[in-house]
Amino acid sequence: MTKESSCQGDQENTPQPLEGVRVLELGSLIAGPYAASILAQFGADVIKVEPPGTGDPLRRWRKMHNDTSLWWYAQSRNKKSLTLNLKDPEAQAVIHKLVEDCDIVIENFRPGTLEKWNLGWEQLSAINPALIMIRVSGYGQDGPYAARPGFAAIAESIGGMRHLAGYPDRPPVRAGISIGDTLASLYGVIGAMMAMHHLKVNGGKGQFVDVALYEAVFGVMESLIPEYGMFGFVRERTGASMPGIAPSSTYRSRDNRYIVIAANSDSIFKRLMNAIDRPDLEHDPELTHNDGRAKRSDELDEAIEAWTSQHNLADALAVLENAAVPSSGINTAAEIFEDPHFRAREMIVERPLPGGGEISLPGIVPKLSGTPGATRWVGPSLGEHNSEILASLGYSDDDIQALRTKEVI
Numbered sequence: 001m002t003k004e005s006s007c008q009g010d011q012e013n014t015p016q017p018l019e020g021v022r023v024l025e026l027g028s029l030i031a032g033p034y035a036a037s038i039l040a041q042f043g044a045d046v047i048k049v050e051p052p053g054t055g056d057p058l059r060r061w062r063k064m065h066n067d068t069s070l071w072w073y074a075q076s077r078n079k080k081s082l083t084l085n086l087k088d089p090e091a092q093a094v095i096h097k098l099v100e101d102c103d104i105v106i107e108n109f110r111p112g113t114l115e116k117w118n119l120g121w122e123q124l125s126a127i128n129p130a131l132i133m134i135r136v137s138g139y140g141q142d143g144p145y146a147a148r149p150g151f152a153a154i155a156e157s158i159g160g161m162r163h164l165a166g167y168p169d170r171p172p173v174r175a176g177i178s179i180g181d182t183l184a185s186l187y188g189v190i191g192a193m194m195a196m197h198h199l200k201v202n203g204g205k206g207q208f209v210d211v212a213l214y215e216a217v218f219g220v221m222e223s224l225i226p227e228y229g230m231f232g233f234v235r236e237r238t239g240a241s242m243p244g245i246a247p248s249s250t251y252r253s254r255d256n257r258y259i260v261i262a263a264n265s266d267s268i269f270k271r272l273m274n275a276i277d278r279p280d281l282e283h284d285p286e287l288t289h290n291d292g293r294a295k296r297s298d299e300l301d302e303a304i305e306a307w308t309s310q311h312n313l314a315d316a317l318a319v320l321e322n323a324a325v326p327s328s329g330i331n332t333a334a335e336i337f338e339d340p341h342f343r344a345r346e347m348i349v350e351r352p353l354p355g356g357g358e359i360s361l362p363g364i365v366p367k368l369s370g371t372p373g374a375t376r377w378v379g380p381s382l383g384e385h386n387s388e389i390l391a392s393l394g395y396s397d398d399d400i401q402a403l404r405t406k407e408v409i
Contacts, residue, residue, distance in 0.1 A: 014370070014371060015043065015371065016042055016043025016371055016372075016373065016374065017042050017043060017368060017371045017373075018039055018042045018043040018044040019043040019044075020043075020045075021039065021043070021044040021045065021103050021104065021196075022044070022045050022047075022101060022102045022103050022104070023036055023039050023040070023044045023045065023046040023047070023102070023103065023104045023105075023106065024046075024047050024049065024095070024098055024099065024102050024104070024105045024106070025046055025047065025048040025049060025079070025105075025106045025107075026049050026086070026095075026105065026106065026107040026109070026114070026119070027106065027107045027108035027109060027136070028050075028056045028057055028058065028108070029056065029057060029058050029108075029181075030058070030075075030152070030178050030181035030182070030185070031108045031136040031152070031180075031181040031182075031184045031185050031188075031211075031213060032106045032107055032108030032134070032136050032185070032188075033048070033056065033058070033075060033076070033106075033108075034075060034181065034182055034185035035106055035134055035136070035184075035185040035186075035188040035189050035192075036048065036079065036106050037075050037076065037077065037078075037079070037185075038185065038186075038189050039104070039189065039192075040077065040078035040079050041077065041078060041364045041373040041374070041375070042364075042368075042371075042373040043371075043373070043374075044104075045080075046078065046079045046080065047079070047080050047082050047098065047385070047389060048076065048079045048080065048081050048082065048380075049082050049083075049084050049086070049095070050081055050082070050083050050084075050382060050383070051083065051084075051085060051086075052083040052084070052085055052383070052407055052408075052409055053083075053407075055081075055083070055382040055383075056072070056076075058071060058072050058075065058076075059072045059382070065353060065357075065359070066353075066354070066355055068379075068381075070359060072379045073353065073359050073361070073378040073379040074359070074361050074362065074378070074379070075379065076378075076379030076380065077351075077361065077375045077376070077377065077378050077379060078374075078375065078376045078377060079379065079380060080380060080384070080385035080388070080389065081380040081381065081382055081383055081384045081385055081386075082094075082383065082385055082386055082389050082390075082409075083382060083383040083386060083409045084408065084409055085407060085408055085409075086117050086119065087117060088406075088408050089118075090403060090406070090408045091408050091409070092117055092118050092119060094390070094393065094408075095119055095124075096123075096124075096127055097393045097394075098389075098393065099124050099127050099128050099131065100127055100128055101128075102128060102131065103130075103131070103132060103196070104131075104132045104133070104134065104192050104196075105124060105131060105132075105133045105134070106133075106134040106136075106188065107133070107134070107135055107136070108135075108136040108137065109137070110137060110138075110147065110149055111135075111137050111140075111141050111142075111146045111147060112147065121133055121135070121208050125206055125208075128206065129205060129206055130199060130205070130206045131206040132192050132195045132196055132199065132206055132207060132208070132209065133206075133207075133208040133209065134188040134189075134191065134192050134208070134209045134211065135208050135209065135210055135211065136184050136185070136188055136211045136212075136213070137150065137211075137212060137213070138150010138151065138154060138155060138212065138213050138214065139212050139213075139214060140210055140211075140212035140215065141208075141210045150212075150213050150214070151178075151180075151181075151213075152178040152179065152180030152181040152184075152213060153174065153178075153180070154213075154214075155180035155184075155212075155213030155214040155216070155217050156174065156179065156180045156217050157172075158214040158217075158218075159180070159213075159214040159215070159216075159217030159218040159221065160217065160218060160221045160224055161179070161180075161217050161221065162174060163235075163236075163237070164235055164236070164237055164238075165237065166237045166239070167237055167238075167239040168236055168237045168238065168239070170237075172237065179217075180213050180214075180216060180217050181213065183213075183216040183217060183219075183220065184211050184212075184213045184216035186216075187211050187216050187219070188209055188211045191209030191211065192209055195207050195209060240260075241297065241301065242264070244290075244294050245264045245290065245294065246264060246290065246293040246294045246296070246297035246300055246301075247261065247263050247264065247269065247272070247293065247297065247300045247301060247304055248261070248262045248263065248264045249261065249301050249304075250330070251301070251304055251305040251308040251309075252305060252308060252309055253308050253309065253311060253312055253313040253316055254308075254309055254310055254311055254312050255312040255313055257312075257313035257329060257330075258313075258329065258330050259308050259313060259316055259317065259320075259327060259328070259329060260327060260328050260329075260330060261304060261308075261320065261325065261326070261327045262326045262327070263325050263326070264290060264293075265290075266288060266289055266290070268324070268325055268326065269282075269287065269293065270282050271323045271324060271325055272304070272320070272323065272325045274323065275319055275320060275322075275323035275325060276303070276304065276307035277307075278303055278307075281300070281303060287300075313329050317329065336348075337360070342363075345363065345367075346363045346364075347362065347363035348360055348361070348362065348363060349361050349363055349375060351375055351377075351378050352378075353378065354378075354381065359378060361375060361378070383409065386400065386404075386409050387400055390403070390409070
C-alpha cells in the first residue's frame with residue numbers, strides 16, 4: 001500500500017479542499033480536461049461529458065490497456081463520465097439542468113461552437129448567474145484570430161517558446177509533452193479559484209475565465225518582450241545553456257552521460273569552482289557576479305566540461321552534492337520510476353485497473369498539509385455514470401432508455 005492510500009484512511013472524515021464544488025467538463029483532449037483533472041484531484045465533483053459511442057479521443061492516445069489509454073486513466077481520475085450528443089436539443093436540456101446546480105463549467109471548443117448549441121456563456125449564465133466558466137481556446141474568445149483552430153504546438157510557436165528551443169544551427173524543437181495545453185490548464189484553474197473567491201468572499205457575480213493557449217505560453221516568456229522593447233534584442237536558441245545566466249548548462253561525463261549544473265548564484269559559483277579545483281576562476285573578481293560571468297560563459301562551460309569529462313556521472317554528482325551545487329543527471333522514465341525520492345514524496349502511486357492489474361500514476365501536486373488531494377478512482381469507462389447522473393436530475397429508467405435509443409446519450 002502506498003503512503004497516499006494509507007493517508008486516505010486517516011483522513012476519511014476530513015473534507016478535501018474542493019469538496020462540494022460541482023464541475024461540468026465540456027471538451028476533449030488536454031487543456032480543458034486537465035484543468036478539470038486538477039479540480040477533481042482535490043475533491044471537486046467533476047462530470048465529464050463525452051460524445052456517445054466514441055468518447056474523448058484521449059481514450060485512444062499512446063499506450064493502451066484493454067483498448068483504453070493509460071493517459072486516460074491518469075488524466076480522468078476521479079471524474080464521472082456522462083455521454084451526450086451536444087448537438088441534440090435533448091442533450092442540451094440535460095446540460096441546462098446540470099448547470100442549475102453547478103459551480104464551474106470548463107470547455108475548450110473553438111469560440112462560437114457552444115453558442116451554436118445553445119450552451120454558450122450567455123445562455124448558461126442566464127440559468128445560473130453565479131456560474132464560473134473556464135473557456136480555453138487557441139487564441140481567446142475575441143480578437144482577429146479567435147475563430148482559428150489552435151493546438152498547443154501552434155500556441156508554443158506563436159507565443160515565442162518554440163523559437164528558443166534547440167540549437168542555433170538547427171530547426172526549433174519541441175518538448176515531448178503538450179506544455180502549452182498544461183500551462184493553459186493551470187491558468188484556467190487559477191482564474192477559476194480567483195473568480196470563486198470574488199464570488200463567495202467579495203459578494204461578486206459569476207464570470208468566465210478566458211484562457212488562450214498562446215497567451216498561457218507567452219505569459220511565461222520571462223524578459224523576452226522587455227528586452228526587445230527597450231533594446232530591439234531578439235533572443236535566439238542557445239541549446240542547453242540559459243542565455244545571460246552563467247554557469248547553467250549541460251555537460252558530458254566520462255561515461256557519455258549528461259550532467260545539468262546550475263551554479264548561477266554568486267556563492268554557488270564559488271563552491272563549484274572550488275569543487276572542480278579552479279581557484280583561478282573562483283577568485284577572479286570579474287566573475288564575482290552574474291553579469292561578469294555571462295560575458296565569459298563559454299570559458300566557464302569549457303572549464304566545467306573539462307572536469308565533468310574526467311568523471312563518471314555518479315562520481316561527478318557525488319562531488320557536486322557534497323559541495324552543495326545544484327546538479328542532476330537527466331532522468332528517463334525508468335530512472336524516475338526507481339528514484340527513492342519520488343517514492344518518498346508519493347509522486348508515483350499505484351491504483352487498481354478495471355479487470356485486474358495496477359497502473360502507476362503520477363502523484364498529486366501541490367501537497368496540502370491538512371487537506372491533501374487523492375486519487376479515488378482511475379478514469380471511468382465511457383458513459384459509466386449515465387444512469388446515476390440522469391436519475392439525480394429526475395429522469396426515470398424509461399426516460400434514460402429513450403435517450404439511449406435516440407442516441408442522445
